[in-house]
Amino acid sequence: xxxxxxxxxxxxxxxxxxxxxxxxxxxxxxxxxxxxxxxxxxxxxxxxxxxxxxxxxxxxxxxxxxxxxxxxxxxxxxxxxxxxxxxxxxxxxxxxxxxxxxxxxxxxxxxxxxxxxxxxxxxxxxxxxxxxxxxxxxxxxxxxxxxxxxxxxxxxxxxxxxxxxxxxxxxxxxxxxxxxxxxxxxxxxxxxxxxxxxxxxxxxxxxxxxxxxxxxxxxxxxxxxxxxxxxxxxxxxxxxxxxxxxxxxxxxxxxxxxxxxxxxxxxxxxxxxxxxxxxxxxxxxxxxxxxxxxxxxxxxxxxxxxxxxxxxxxxxxxxxxxxxxxxxxxxxxxxxxxxxxxxxxxxxxxxxxxxxxxxxxxxxxxxxxxxxxxxxxxxxxxxxxxxxxxxxxxxxxxxxxxxxxxxxxxxxxxxxxxxxxxxxxxxxxxxxxxxxxxxxxxxxxxxxxxxxx
Numbered sequence: 001x002x003x004x005x006x007x008x009x010x011x012x013x014x015x016x017x018x019x020x021x022x023x024x025x026x027x028x029x030x031x032x033x034x035x036x037x038x039x040x041x042x043x044x045x046x047x048x049x050x051x052x053x054x055x056x057x058x059x060x061x062x063x064x065x066x067x068x069x070x071x072x073x074x075x076x077x078x079x080x081x082x083x084x085x086x087x088x089x090x091x092x093x094x095x096x097x098x099x100x101x102x103x104x105x106x107x108x109x110x111x112x113x114x115x116x117x118x119x120x121x122x123x124x125x126x127x128x129x130x131x132x133x134x135x136x137x138x139x140x141x142x143x144x145x146x147x148x149x150x151x152x153x154x155x156x157x158x159x160x161x162x163x164x165x166x167x168x169x170x171x172x173x174x175x176x177x178x179x180x181x182x183x184x185x186x187x188x189x190x191x192x193x194x195x196x197x198x199x200x201x202x203x204x205x206x207x208x209x210x211x212x213x214x215x216x217x218x219x220x221x222x223x224x225x226x227x228x229x230x231x232x233x234x235x236x237x238x239x240x241x242x243x244x245x246x247x248x249x250x251x252x253x254x255x256x257x258x259x260x261x262x263x264x265x266x267x268x269x270x271x272x273x274x275x276x277x278x279x280x281x282x283x284x285x286x287x288x289x290x291x292x293x294x295x296x297x298x299x300x301x302x303x304x305x306x307x308x309x310x311x312x313x314x315x316x317x318x319x320x321x322x323x324x325x326x327x328x329x330x331x332x333x334x335x336x337x338x339x340x341x342x343x344x345x346x347x348x349x350x351x352x353x354x355x356x357x358x359x360x361x362x363x364x365x366x367x368x369x370x371x372x373x374x375x376x377x378x379x380x381x382x383x384x385x386x387x388x389x390x391x392x393x394x395x396x397x398x399x400x401x402x403x404x405x406x407x408x409x410x411x412x413x414x415x416x417x418x419x420x421x422x423x424x425x426x427x428x429x430x431x432x433x434x435x436x437x438x439x440x441x442x443x444x445x446x447x448x449x450x451x452x453x
Contacts, residue, residue: 063134088164317377321373368421
């Protein structure tokens with residue numbers, strides 16, 4: 001039965017066809033449950049690491065993890081997003097092709113992880129001396145890289161769970177791995193300082209890979225999925241049309257953030273300023289969580305709807321989610337900014353001076369959370385080159401502002417991030433208004449009238 005013929009029902013004043021409603025609500029519930037526990041554990045762990053290691057070492061810890069995490073951007077090749085889209089679109093229509101894409105993604109991800117992991121291990125001393133200006137961090141970079149490489153191995157498996165809409169299994173992984181990592185970080189930083197925290201990060205990566213592999217098997221069996229290495233490179237066009245722009249997009253995302261943090265770390269007292277950014281980061285991520293729980297199923301749902309030719313319906317859903325996100329996120333940002341002084345005091349001495357930077361980080365993440373449904377639509381529609389152009393433009397603006405404002409410390413860096421987020425919101429809004437006009441949709445959908453969805 002097609003989605004258009006499904007019966008309707010009302011939930012909290014929102015009328016949705018049952019198939020779409022169940023999928024969205026199921027994704028929201030399980031993603032929300034998993035993320036609440038994991039993000040809460042992460043925030044508590046950040047308090048512990050900051051207090052046990054001190055402000056400067058907490059800044060260095062964040063720099064080590066973010067530098068090693070650069071590997072995941074390069075080695076992942078954008079294949080995690082590729083797996084989500086094509087598994088969602090093909091798992092029932094063409095499971096053999098989905099298996100070939102899974103196999104190709106796995107082979108390329110593992111190959112790149114081994115190659116770049118080896119290169120990173122060999123160049124860690126140079127990175128620590130020339131880029132981080134902290135030679136004593138070389139050994140920690142190598143140790144952190146182990147955890148990141150394991151995460152790269154696991155990316156395709158986790159993405160396939162999302163593509164299968166196996167949100168319950170992914171929530172279990174998120175909860176168990178998040179709590180375990182928080183416990184390991186807290187205990188290790190208490191007994192062994194920053195070295196223990198980095199080691200705990202890598203150990204948690206090993207545990208996550210084992211857990212994911214165990215929970216993945218029954219999900220793949222349910223859809224008849226398996227990695228089909230024979231003939232996998234027949235799907236090479238997927239790499240050009242989707243994975244390549246996704247990789248370019250990622251290379252303009254996380255690495256740009258990392259580069260701007262390097263700028264901050266290199267100014268006088270830079271690692272103390274960076275500690276404030278590290279303290280604000282998990283709270284900014286908590287803002288993103290609020291909308292991710294609602295939009296967890298958006299990419300697979302968009303891929304499915306657009307694959308059936310229901311573009312207008314997908315656009316309506318995008319705008320409704322955009323305005324719903326804004327209604328949720330704005331009060332959350334206000335509450336966190338209101339309690340910012342209390343939060344910063346919890347990190348220990350010296351953090352209270354970062355009040356303005358903390359609030360700017362929260363606002364930047366809030367803006368990013370609001371435009372997330374538009375981003376999800378472009379991914380589900382396969383318009384990754386459009387995504388890349390937008391990110392490329394805004395990333396250049398972010399770097400330029402960070403370069404000019406970094407002399408003002410954490411406030412300058414947080415301000416540059418906010419400018420980039422606002423600009424991206426503006427560009428995406430204009431783009432989707434153009435899409436709406438092209439489809440003959442009118443501005444009246446912005447009133448959150450869900451009954452036509």
